[in-house]
Amino acid sequence: MVPSRLRDELRESVVRAEHPREKAVDVMFALQDHYGYMNDRAMAEAAEILGMTPLELEELATFYDFIYREPVGKYVIRVCDSAVCWMNGLESVLDHLQSRLGISTGETTPDGLFTLLPVCCIGYCDRSPAMLVNRKVYGNLTGERIDEILEDLRRQAALSQRND
Numbered sequence: 218m219v220p221s222r223l224r225d226e227l228r229e230s231v232v233r234a235e236h237p238r239e240k241a242v243d244v245m246f247a248l249q250d251h252y253g254y255m256n257d258r259a260m261a262e263a264a265e266i267l268g269m270t271p272l273e274l275e276e277l278a279t280f281y282d283f284i285y286r287e288p289v290g291k292y293v294i295r296v297c298d299s300a301v302c303w304m305n306g307l308e309s310v311l312d313h314l315q316s317r318l319g320i321s322t323g324e325t326t327p328d329g330l331f332t333l334l335p336v337c338c339i340g341y342c343d344r345s346p347a348m349l350v351n352r353k354v355y356g357n358l359t360g361e362r363i364d365e366i367l368e369d370l371r372r373q374a375a376l377s378q379r380n381d
């Protein structure tokens with residue numbers, strides 16, 4: 218179950234909204250951050266907070282690409298595979314990521330740290346090739362830059378594990 222403070226905050230934001238449904242994605246993101254993905258329990262809790270039926274929420278979750286109904290890594294790397302990124306070196310970026318992580322697109326590293334997925338244009342074309350890690354955007358990707366990003370994420374994960 219989510220901590221009661223978070224639950225209360227989410228309930229308040231739903232009450233303040235004109236329509237509870239407009240808060241559905243925010244509530245699912247908050248629960249997804251807590252559980253790591255939207256498992257059935259998280260879906261039921263989100264539906265209860267929103268005053269929606271689980272089926273209504275399921276329809277939204279299915280439609281929205283950034284809600285994960287299956288387990289994913291702590292960091293979900295979504296590499297833009299749209300035209301401008303392709304033209305600006307996506308292929309080598311993807312090769313580099315796959316080789317550094319030891320996984321292919323659609324997979325999660327055995328340590329549960331990284332999931333690699335494609336995404337359509339994220340509006341960062343002027344800094345392509347680009348990718349998202351969870352909800353943060355990274356652009357002007359090169360092999361060197363990717364190594365720095367991965368190292369930083371591994372450091373953050375180790376720190377947060379120590380603080381748990």
Ligand code: FES
Nearest residue numbers: 297302338341342
């Ligand atoms: S095509 Fe990749 S960010 Fe737009």
